[in-house]
Amino acid sequence: MKTRAVRLYGVDDIRLDEFELPEIKDDEILVKVVSDSICMSTWKTVKQGEKHKRVPNDVKDHPIIIGHEFAGDIIKVGKKWQDQFKVGQKFAQQPAIPGQMESPGYSYDYCGGDTEYCIFQNDIIEAGCLWTFDGDAYFASSVAEPVSCCIGGYHTNYHTVPGEYTHIMGTKKDGDLIILGGCGPMGLGAISYGLTYENKPKRIVVTEISEDRINRAREVISEAEAAEHGVELIYVNTSKMEDQVEELRAITDGKGYDDVFVYIPNQAVCEIGNKIMAYDGCMNLFAGPTDPKFSSMINLYDCHYSRSKIIGSTGGTIDDMKEAIDKNNAGLINSAVMITHVGGLDSVVETTKNLPDVPGGKKLVYTHINMPMTAIEDFAKLGKEDPFFLELDAVCKKNKGLWSAEAEKMLLAHFNQN
Structure with a gap:
């Protein structure tokens, strides 16, 4: 054919x-x-x-x-x-x-x-x-494939147990989670997943430098919707901050973030992410750099004394994709x-x-x-x-300005008739 x-x-x-x-x-x-x-x-x-x-x-x-x-x-x-x-x-x-x-x-x-x-x-x-x-x-x-990448990030992060040689896989339950540069399509997928993840955090902070992107994100995933799932969702425009590290840490009362996702491959953003980790924090370089020599300064003192961890994740597994499809069909994401x-x-x-x-x-x-x-x-x-x-x-x-199964059926039926 x-x-x-x-x-x-x-x-x-x-x-x-x-x-x-x-x-x-x-x-x-x-x-x-x-x-x-x-x-x-x-x-x-x-x-x-x-x-x-x-x-x-x-x-x-x-x-x-x-x-x-x-x-x-x-x-x-x-x-x-x-x-x-x-x-x-x-x-x-x-x-x-x-x-x-x-x-x-x-x-x-x-x-x-x-x-x-x-x-x-x-x-x-x-x-x-x-x-x-x-x-x-x-x-x-x-879009289950890109959603599976977000899911893979949540599953890739890990934390430790003091006094034990134990790695607990996944983001920290009831912890503080931040997505740096998170109002793009992948960030929105990560927010949606985080609201119903079995290890869901108590707080998700999402940073962006564009007020328009923040407004769009807020329209499709509002703070009120997150609260219905027991999660405090905070959108932050970091372009308006004088000291991003101090002001982002202040949201957690100075504790820092248990899980940090870096959703843009930017050296300065990576360094901020490294500085705002909590004790036993885990930073995930999610965004893929194009420069094979991409690097930034990291605090190895904190790595030694505060058990901070820096990892990366790319893509998702077959199980992550199936989870994305099943949870979307069930209305969980x-x-x-x-x-x-x-x-x-x-x-x-x-x-x-x-x-x-x-x-x-x-x-x-x-x-x-x-x-x-x-x-x-x-x-x-x-x-x-x-x-x-x-x-x-x-x-x-009627669906928050979003695409839907109903819209898809309308589009396919319309063009099949023409």
């Missing part, structure tokens, strides 16, 4: 192509991709091309399909997998395959998210990185807080190439439609010319 897909050929060279998919082998599965969300990691891949560790050296002659945050429907199952997978089931997938560098969206000719149809090869399925789900929204499984834009497959090339300059959060792609990448907040303006967008705007506005 033919498919349209956005493929990588080299540095800054991605193209929307139409080509023929081969017949699947007995150990492969053919799927219809419905949604994919565009990740900053894909932008970094496009900037690096074949220099990227996951991209084949011969990508110029054998281009790969980009996009790794995708979900859809199973439409054909090879003999090997027919006892486990059925035609018509919805699928989710984990692109980070244990034990290998090859990954959907980075490495495969026929497997990636920015396409209408793709083929899951045997190595992906054997690793348990393809599974089915029963949720009512595809987008929630697309809201993955939609990450999404600010929606578009079609024809918008992927331009959006991906310019991703750092496109404001807002996650950009969600529906791969079987053509539609410019559009901010949800612009639906009302578009509704002046097209009544469909006026209806879509009304659906989003």
